[in-house]
Every structure is written in structure tokens, then in C-alpha cells.
Amino acid sequence: MDLKKTYDKLSLGIALVALLVVGGLLAKNTLAFGERLGGRAVSPSDEMPPIPIQETKDTIQSVQAPSQWSWSEQDEMELYLFSSQRVMVDAGGSLKVLVPSSFPIAGESIPLSWFEANQLDFLEGSILQEDLDGDGFTNQEEFLGQTDPRDETSHPPNWEKLVLEKVVRPNLSLELASIAGSIFQFKAEVWFQRNPVTGFLKPGDTFPRRGQQAAWKFVPEWTFVKVEKEIFDGQEQDVATLERIFPADYPEGAFPRHAELKLPKGQKVAASPEFAVFQYLIDGQEIGPIAEGQTFTIPMENSPTFLLKKITPEGAELAFDNPETGESAEFVVLPAQG
Helix, strand or coil: CHHHHHHHHHHHHHHHHHHHHHHHHHHHHHHHHHHHHHCCCCCCCCCCCCCCHHHHHHHHHHHHCCCCCCCCHHHHHHCCCCCCCEEEECCCCCEEEECHHHCCCCHHHCCHHHHHHCCCCCCCCCHHHCCCCCCCCCHHHHHHCCCCCCCCCCCCCHHHHEEEEEEECCCCEEEEEEEECCEEEEEEECCCCCCCEEEEECCCCEECCCCCCHHHHHCCCEEEEEEEEEEECCEEEEEEEEEECCCCCCCCCCCCCCCEEEEEECCEEECCCCEEEEEECCCCEEEEEEECCCEECCCCCCCCCEEEEEEECCEEEEEEEECCCCEEEEEEECECCC
């Protein structure tokens, strides 16, 4: 029992001595580290480590000009980045790769079967704008009209080749200027004369009398009928009544025979219709001038008779009724482009 106690005390003493030795070594090393660090002198310097200039330039250039997708024509034939190739079987049974850049302008909206059925090379860029049968209609117009692009007798209606070339507005105004007993003074202003035309009229006289200038053919004449007191714009006024004369140089139907014009004293009233001038694109012929209510034909065999119903900012409203064929239609002829 005494031997065990002696052994325990000895072990504790050895452990205590070991701790003391380790603590002393740590203290010594700590003091020595401070002395070594404090005794080293650091000399100041303004020099900077070298900068990799070329690497920096290369990095900036790569950021400002990132890689771009590109391919050659051969790549386009062999590789599509985001979709599969488009191919078709030609008449010989061979596969033909379709290159997007070679498609006709509007060919994407036309079935390939239509090109093949009509023996048209859909890979030719101008094929839709060609007129193979010489009927005046392009292949694209034949497709839209569901007609045969290789048969000159099969084409859309010829009147589809009418365009509104221009609208002539004569700008004629009439005015009952004064009344002196049975003398009635009228004035007419026309766009091609600086001074107004003046006439002293009695019932039955015409005015303005058409001159020799070519521009006068657009100016209708009016017959002075009477002057009476009438309620006009809610007030009793002297109002002249005129009737438009049917011009001899226009076919029947150019103007309504019974067109009437009311002229309150002292007021200018527009007194001339507008005229439409058409162009027939198949032969480039000009048709007109045509007034509202006038009929005309186009230079084609068995042309229907067209009636100009109205001239609007959107175009000219036409109508025709062909009793022989039973055809009839109303449509708008659009202004020419450009």
C-alpha cells in the first residue's frame, strides 16, 4: 500500500517537471522570436513588380470583341446551327439540299408542290417575278389567282392590272356676285387663270364658256336657270340655280344630265368634279380622264364596261355588270406605287 502511494507521487512529480520544461522552452522561443523580428531592418523601395502589358491588352481585346458565329457557303450546305437541313427529292429521285439564301423572295409562302407541278425552278431567285406565258401576269400573281402560269389564256382578271395613276382636281368655283334688277353677274375662278372670269347672264345662258386651252376640257359648263329667294343655311337668301351641261367631248354617262348647283349670293361654291386617270399595266396605256359617273373600257377583247362610282383618298371605286357572261363586281383600284 505504501509502495503504490510512493509510485503515484513519483509520477506526478515527473509530469510536473515535464510541464515546467515545456513552458520554459515556449517562453524562451517567444522571447527569441521577438528579438529576431525586431532586429531585422526593412529597406524601403519605390520599385513595383512588372505588369504583364501584352496579356492585359489581349484580355481587353477578347472582352471587347467576343467570338462570332460564322460559316462558309459549304458550311451552310452541310451544317445548320440550330435546325436540321431541309431537303427534297427532285424529279430524278435525288436528294436536293435547300439553301435558305437561294429561296425566291416569297417562295416560303408557296408550296413546293406548286413549283414542281408547273415545272418552275423554285431555287431561281427571280422566278416569282417572271411572266413565262407572256399574259402580263407574274408567276406570283398567277399563284395568287390560282391560274396556270404556263397558259396565256389562263390568268387573273385583266382589270386587276388597272392602277389609279392620278386624280385631276380642276378647282372650279362659281359665285353669284351681284344682282341689279334683271342683270345677274356671275364670277368663275379656275386654277389655270389668274383673274376670275366674269359674265352678265340672263336665264338660259351658259357659264363659264370653255376656252381653247387644253385645261378647259376639265371644266364643265353650267346653264343659268333662275334666281329666287330661298332658305339657305337657315336664312332667306338670293339663290341662283344652275344645271350642268353635258360636254360634247365626253361620252354619255360622263356627267349626270340633271346635276344641279345652288349658288347663294356672295358665296363661292365648288362647281367641278374630280377626274381619275388610270393606267393599264399590261400595255402601259393611259385611260382617262374619267369623271364620277362616267363609263369606260380597257384595251382587251370583250372588255366589260366599267363605271367610276366614286373617287376617294384610298382609290377609285369601280363597278361592272356583264350581262353576256353573268359577271359583276365592285372593287377599288388603288393608286400607283411611287
